[in-house]
Amino acid sequence: MTLQLDSSSIQAAAKLIAPMVRRTTVLVSLKLNDALGAQVWLKCEHLQHTGAFKYRGACHALLKLTEAERAQGVYTVSSGNHGAALAAAGQQLGIKVRVGVAANASAVKRANMAKYDAELVTIDPGMAAREAFVAAQRPTGRIFIPPYNHAHIWQGQGTATYELLQEQPELDCVIAPLGGGGLLSGTSVAAKAHGIAQVFGVEPELAADGEASFRTGVLQPAMPPLSVCDGLLTSVGDQTFPIIRKNVDDILLVSDSEALAAQKLVFELTDQWIEPSSATVIAAIQRYSKLFKGKRIGVIISGGNIAPPTK
Numbered sequence: 001m002t003l004q005l006d007s008s009s010i011q012a013a014a015k016l017i018a019p020m021v022r023r024t025t026v027l028v029s030l031k032l033n034d035a036l037g038a039q040v041w042l043k044c045e046h047l048q049h050t051g052a053f054k055y056r057g058a059c060h061a062l063l064k065l066t067e068a069e070r071a072q073g074v075y076t077v078s079s080g081n082h083g084a085a086l087a088a089a090g091q092q093l094g095i096k097v098r099v100g101v102a103a104n105a106s107a108v109k110r111a112n113m114a115k116y117d118a119e120l121v122t123i124d125p126g127m128a129a130r131e132a133f134v135a136a137q138r139p140t141g142r143i144f145i146p147p148y149n150h151a152h153i154w155q156g157q158g159t160a161t162y163e164l165l166q167e168q169p170e171l172d173c174v175i176a177p178l179g180g181g182g183l184l185s186g187t188s189v190a191a192k193a194h195g196i197a198q199v200f201g202v203e204p205e206l207a208a209d210g211e212a213s214f215r216t217g218v219l220q221p222a223m224p225p226l227s228v229c230d231g232l233l234t235s236v237g238d239q240t241f242p243i244i245r246k247n248v249d250d251i252l253l254v255s256d257s258e259a260l261a262a263q264k265l266v267f268e269l270t271d272q273w274i275e276p277s278s279a280t281v282i283a284a285i286q287r288y289s290k291l292f293k294g295k296r297i298g299v300i301i302s303g304g305n306i307a308p309p310t311k
Helices: 009-016 030-036 054-063 066-071 081-093 107-115 127-140 151-157 159-167 182-196 209-216 240-247 257-270 276-287
Strands: 040-046 074-080 097-102 119-123 175-179 198-204 250-254 296-301
Touching: 009 054, 009 151, 009 159, 009 182, 030 182, 030 257, 030 276, 040 151, 040 159, 054 151, 054 159, 074 081, 074 127, 081 097, 081 107, 097 107, 097 127, 097 198, 107 119, 127 151, 151 159, 151 182, 151 198, 159 175, 159 182, 159 209, 159 296, 175 276, 182 198, 182 296, 198 209, 209 240, 209 250, 250 257, 250 276, 257 276, 276 296
Parallel strands: 040 296, 074 097, 097 119, 175 198, 175 296, 198 250
Antiparallel strands: none
């Protein structure tokens, strides 16, 4: 895989998926800016089809399959957002989709996958169960579409930042959540190719294998799935990790309580209800206020598949 700071593959992905994806809003809130002490542009991927940025990568990966591969069907593992994205894209393209989903997955996300006719196979939580499911599916002849660890996936995910920078090219930095690294690697390639000075990833403290990998230079295993940021509870991929190490300036950590407080803040000031995983980027701006004070910041709001707050 090339590690060149060249966004041509992301631009090509943007053109390919344009008929299927929604060009999401870039939201600016003066109230939120005041609260954060910075100018922040929110790329609202929680308003994407299926409620998350994952639809971009899923569309790109399926559109890159041959007709023969499409006919075989596909499978994946997912906590919810990638599974729903793949199911919805598969439904549009006439491709059958099977998803291994953890028994403790959110009811909202499970329902979202089922809505698009995904065949759901319940598995135990954690990376070991995911890997076992993938191994068991190989003899079926279906094509594996990983949640993040594939060039077609991260190229598709990078189109969110590509669009953001078309609307607001003058940014000091871009911030994205880090789970498996598909979003962050695509974000970093698009941002650095555009000349953005800094790119940051954000992880919850209870799922900080990516930060540990970044510090040591050696991939670390996923931590136990304990964080409320369920979309980030996976290990960084061996294909996304080299891109992140080359292009990302730092991985920042936030606590679950900080993510939940940021989720509440965004809702109160913008009326946007987002997942805790998405709110980590706002929590990072708050926690590292000296780093971000007064800067022009682009953030990827990754998803909004969570039950609405009770009134």
